[in-house]
Amino acid sequence: MKTYNPLLYVLLLMAIMSCNDKNNALEVTIFETSANGNKLKEIEPAVKAENASSIKILPEEEFQTITGFGGSFTESSAYLLNQVSKENRDKVIEAYFGESGAKYSLTRTHMNSCDFSLGHYSYAPVADDMDLEHFSIQEDKDDIIPMIKDAMAVSQDGFKIISSPWTAPIWMKDNKEWEGGKLLSKYNDTWALFFSKYIDAYKEEGIDIWGFTVENEPLGNDNNWESMLFSPEEMTNFVQNHLGPKLEADNHDVKILGYDQNREVLDKWVDVMYRDEASSKYFSGVAVHWYASTFDYFPEALQYAHNKAPNKHIIQSEACVDAEVPKWNDDKWYWSKEATDWGYTWAPDDQKHLHPKYAPVNRYARDIIGCLNNWVDGWVDWNMVLDTQGGPNWAENWCVAPVIVDPAKDEVYFTPIYYTLSHFSKYIRPEAKRIGIEVSDKELMATAAKNVDGSIAVVIFNEGPEEKFINLALEGREVSIKIDGQAIQTVLIGATQS
Structure with a gap:
């Protein structure tokens, strides 16, 4: 008769959840320019925060060609x-x-x-x-x-x-x-x-x-x-x-x-x-x-x-x-x-x-x-x-x-x-298509475009003095971002540039 091991069960559950989180994670490259001195500086995604703002990218909604x-x-x-x-x-x-x-x-x-x-x-x-x-x-x-x-x-x-x-x-x-x-x-x-x-x-x-x-x-x-x-x-x-x-x-x-x-x-x-x-x-x-x-x-x-x-x-x-x-x-x-x-x-x-x-x-x-x-x-x-x-x-x-x-x-x-x-x-390169975007926070401005190579560029502007945390979502995947006060960011999805 097999013995139930609670600790092993918890470890397996945590491994499965971690794997799911990775599968659902949106891989991005982030560049920021800010009043604190960043100048197109590459920064890392943030730890998920409570009460974060949300930005949802809607690639099925297409507008003008850039x-x-x-x-x-x-x-x-x-x-x-x-x-x-x-x-x-x-x-x-x-x-x-x-x-x-x-x-x-x-x-x-x-x-x-x-x-x-x-x-x-x-x-x-x-x-x-x-x-x-x-x-x-x-x-x-x-x-x-x-x-x-x-x-x-x-x-x-x-x-x-x-x-x-x-x-x-x-x-x-x-x-x-x-x-x-x-x-x-x-x-x-x-x-x-x-x-x-x-x-x-x-x-x-x-x-x-x-x-x-x-x-x-x-x-x-x-x-x-x-x-x-x-x-x-x-x-x-x-x-x-x-x-x-x-x-x-x-x-x-x-x-x-x-x-x-x-x-x-x-x-x-x-x-x-x-x-x-x-x-x-x-x-x-x-x-x-x-x-x-x-x-x-x-x-x-x-x-x-x-x-x-x-x-x-x-x-x-x-x-x-x-x-x-x-x-x-x-x-x-x-x-x-x-x-x-x-x-x-x-x-x-x-x-x-x-x-x-x-x-x-x-x-x-x-x-x-x-x-x-x-x-x-x-x-x-x-x-x-x-x-x-x-x-x-x-x-x-x-x-x-x-x-x-x-x-x-x-x-x-x-x-x-x-x-x-x-x-x-x-x-945002020539022939890109501007695509839909939903921003929950009225203090943020943002736009998004899909380039011909399939990459998506999201530009976010935080005019206010306080840093903000954002959950950025695309087709069921998500990433957490922190943007400084008085800052502009470009978030690249599906491409890495420096």
Whole structure:
């Protein structure tokens, strides 16, 4: 007769439970950037805690296809990289485009000059050159083009480029000025030809242009720097009857993005752009900026644009925060609510709530997650590199870039904004599908995407000062995570990256 051994029974039961726990455990790799000093630091999962928040990933719910994330090639950024040592130039290029860096996949540059240029210039300086026989991108060959080529050399997967004009040559405009004014209708076809020649000129340099925005900030910028005004009707007419047909006739397979300014009036633009099949034919989507508020990401406006044209792009094409010299190299400032939005001082009373004192990192993390969760498929930052004042900028419009350089000292500083952007660009890759996610804690923001290799990236932002414990679940498997206060994490499932 066999004897029952209680101790052996308990040990067997514990072994079975341990085996089941392992089978149900979700294997993840976690990277964190936080106010306490972590910068894309790999951290271990946590011990399961009571009263933890929950995040559930829903891969069966699929939304938009991701185009990419990145920043902008400006003359200012490229000029500065020409001023530092080759070692530091290579370091910055690798940090943005290399496998060890942020792996930027979507970028932007300017056609003709902008405020982040060293001065005014146009590729077509000769007045009434209707056939643009004197068109030349020579101005870009000392700085922007070499920077793009260096980026191409280290980018394993490549990246897309969106090009944007701030203004047509002044001889095409009614006011004959760099700032403000409108395109004269007699130059519609010449201005359309300008875009086509730009594509050809860059292709001769070995650089493909993926897309255009028709005009940077068509509502203007109070005539502070290069600009040209369009109404929704005027831009739609130009694209429908001039730009679209010209690019098609010249066999240019390129995206055309309309609007390209702040989100709060996006509905008025898409109503005109997409009013019928003829008006929407040549538009691939819309581009938007965040300057109406770096706090409110205007989800209703983004949803409206998506519902109006579900198969077209919504791309955030520009964002930055204003510089506060000499705080450019103070990590704590980037996590501090003492940093001000430029609208903080001048916004009218009914708009002050849109421009609070708000930490720069919070603005980026909150906006990118909010955009992704409301159908935006690409998110592009402004200057990749600026100096310690926030320039060079001929209009003295000082801003912050994710990477700051001091050419005089040959120093490079990677701000917390750089690492915040990397949480998205490095781990959510082009052609990924945003997927469903349920978050129990209203103090957390999160988004999730499934990459083409099957891996899933979950980005979580904890704005508050207290650490939080999270139970992250996917299809019956679970892992416990601890996220620091004032921190952003990327949790990778099904892939290991460093």
